[in-house]
Amino acid sequence: MDRNRAVIRWLMLTVVILSFSATSFSQVAVGVSVRVGPPPLPIYAQPICPGPGYLWTPGYWGWNEDAGYYWVPGTWVLAPVGMLWTPGYWGWGGGFYAWHPGYWGPHIGFYGGINYGFGYTGIGFVGGEWRGGAFYYNRYVTNVSVTNVTHVYNRSVEVNNTRTTSYNGGTGGVEARPTAQEEAWSRERHSAALETQTQHERLAGQNRQNFASENHGRPAVAATARPGDFSGHSAVPARAAGGEYQAPAMSPREARGPSSGARGNSNEGFRSFTKPESNRSVHKGAKTNPTYQQHGNNGTHPAYKSRDKAARAPQQHRSNPSPPRQSAPKEQRHQGGR
Numbered sequence: 279m280d281r282n283r284a285v286i287r288w289l290m291l292t293v294v295i296l297s298f299s300a301t302s303f304s305q306v307a308v309g310v311s312v313r314v315g316p317p318p319l320p321i322y323a324q325p326i327c328p329g330p331g332y333l334w335t336p337g338y339w340g341w342n343e344d345a346g347y348y349w350v351p352g353t354w355v356l357a358p359v360g361m362l363w364t365p366g367y368w369g370w371g372g373g374f375y376a377w378h379p380g381y382w383g384p385h386i387g388f389y390g391g392i393n394y395g396f397g398y399t400g401i402g403f404v405g406g407e408w409r410g411g412a413f414y415y416n417r418y419v420t421n422v423s424v425t426n427v428t429h430v431y432n433r434s435v436e437v438n439n440t441r442t443t444s445y446n447g448g449t450g451g452v453e454a455r456p457t458a459q460e461e462a463w464s465r466e467r468h469s470a471a472l473e474t475q476t477q478h479e480r481l482a483g484q485n486r487q488n489f490a491s492e493n494h495g496r497p498a499v500a501a502t503a504r505p506g507d508f509s510g511h512s513a514v515p516a517r518a519a520g521g522e523y524q525a526p527a528m529s530p531r532e533a534r535g536p537s538s539g540a541r542g543n544s545n546e547g548f549r550s551f552t553k554p555e556s557n558r559s560v561h562k563g564a565k566t567n568p569t570y571q572q573h574g575n576n577g578t579h580p581a582y583k584s585r586d587k588a589a590r591a592p593q594q595h596r597s598n599p600s601p602p603r604q605s606a607p608k609e610q611r612h613q614g615g616r
Contacts, residue, residue, distance in 0.1 A: 310341050311374035311535035314528065315451070317347060317490050318442040318520030322500035324396050324421040325354065325514050330429065331413055333357040334405060334420060335475065336365050336394035337500060339444055339490070341377065342483050346530040347490040349497040350482045351513075352396075353505050355475060358382055360408050365389045365398060370448030374535040381468040388464060390446030391454025393439040396420055400439040400454065442520030478505035495519035 316339035324334065337352035357363065366380035367390030378390070386403045397405020397419045406415040414429040415422040422430055445451045456464065471479075482488050485508065487498045496519040503512030526533060 311376040312341060312530075313374060313533045313535055314346075314526040315370070315375050315448065316368050316444045317495040317523055319392075319394065319444045320349070320496055320500050320516035320520050321442070321518045322352070322516045323514050324352070325501050325503040325512050327415065327420065327422045327427055328354055328503050330427050331356055331359075333363055333413065334396050335363050335380070336396065336398055338366060338394075339368070340479055340483060342489070342530065343534065344530060345486075345489050345491060346526065346533070348483050348485075348488040349490070349493070349500065350479050350488075351497070351499050351508070352394075352501040353478060353507075354503055355472065355505060357413070358469065358472075359411055360384065361469065362386050362403060362408075365392070365394055367392050368445035370445060370451055375445055375448070376535075379471065381470060382472075383463065383466050383468045385463040385466065387466075388454075388456035388460040391439070391452040392444060392446065393437065393441060397435075399435070399437050400452070401457075404433070404435050444520075474505040478502075481506050481508065490523065491525065494523035495521065 319337070319339075322337075327334075332354040335353055335355050338350050339347045340350045342348055355363070361382040362385065363382055364380055364387040367378055368375045369378055369390055370376075380389070381387075389398070389400075391400040392398075393400045397403050397416065404416060405420045406413055408414075409429075412429050414431055415427060416433050416435075417430050418432050418434055424430060439452075441452065443450065443452050446454060485499075486492050493516075496516045498515050499508050499513045500516040501514040502508060507513065
């Protein structure tokens with residue numbers, strides 16, 4: 279009898295664990311959907327990289343059930359060794375704008391063709407690459423000082439997409455679809471956002487100044503040097519809104535769409551997603567798995583043209599109120615990208 283009770287308890291515990299895991303994954307893979315699109319991406323300077331091993335994660339518009347869209351500042355994140363960050367994006371499909379969360383993986387996947395700036399041109403990533411266990415930064419598009427980061431190179435990048443549109447598909451959205459290679463990479467093992475990233479997002483949603491209804495697309499804190507550091511000298515304000523702000527015609531609760539897969543028959547703007555592993559397991563495997571040793575865009579992608587300039591000093595970046603062509607940063611302040 280006691281043995282049967284023990285078996286029953288283990289079965290019940292297994293069901294609870296599996297149910298919890300399924301719920302957690304559905305939140306990561308599906309995200310939220312709303313009936314109104316996000317504002318344009320604001321224009322801002324990139325804070326200087328805090329040190330070796332930090333990867334830039336671009337800012338994006340999050341969603342709050344009570345107040346609508348709010349800005350999650352771009353920030354430098356201490357990355358898992360050998361892993362790259364594929365940004366999340368809003369995609370139109372089935373009558374709604376759905377959020378596709380970002381993830382860590384051995385390659386950069388599809389992120390809607392959105393030009394987030396600072397190496398994220400809409401396809402791939404040209405801001406740096408892993409070489410063995412060290413990350414090398416492309417100073418042409420990232421704000422890195424050689425006084426605290428020595429693994430650098432200088433490779434020019436020609437950006438063909440200069441729009442500030444923050445969503446894929448639909449009316450006025452970016453018209454981009456994943457390549458066959460991006461589709462294959464989307465089926466790789468992925469890791470969800472780190473705890474520092476999710477906490478960064480939660481803190482951003484608690485500040486009224488970050489809401490589009492308050493800042494009209496020009497947040498007071500557009501980027502930070504580290505996650506959650508919204509005050510102090512590292513916080514960077516937006517130089518300008520990315521376009522004219524248009525207040526939604528409905529309340530956030532009226533705009534909220536389904537949180538499940540019931541979005542009609544259209545798959546427009548959506549990508550496949552592989553269940554992410556825990557961050558702990560990826561950290562452990564990334565240091566030993568040989569597939570994690572060579573990453574980054576090698577300059578052969580048709581979306582951009584590049585050539586190495588290892589011996590040349592960074593050029594000055596042009597100031598332009600519209601989304602500028604990314605060029606070399608100044609030593610202490612980057613003016614490119616967003």
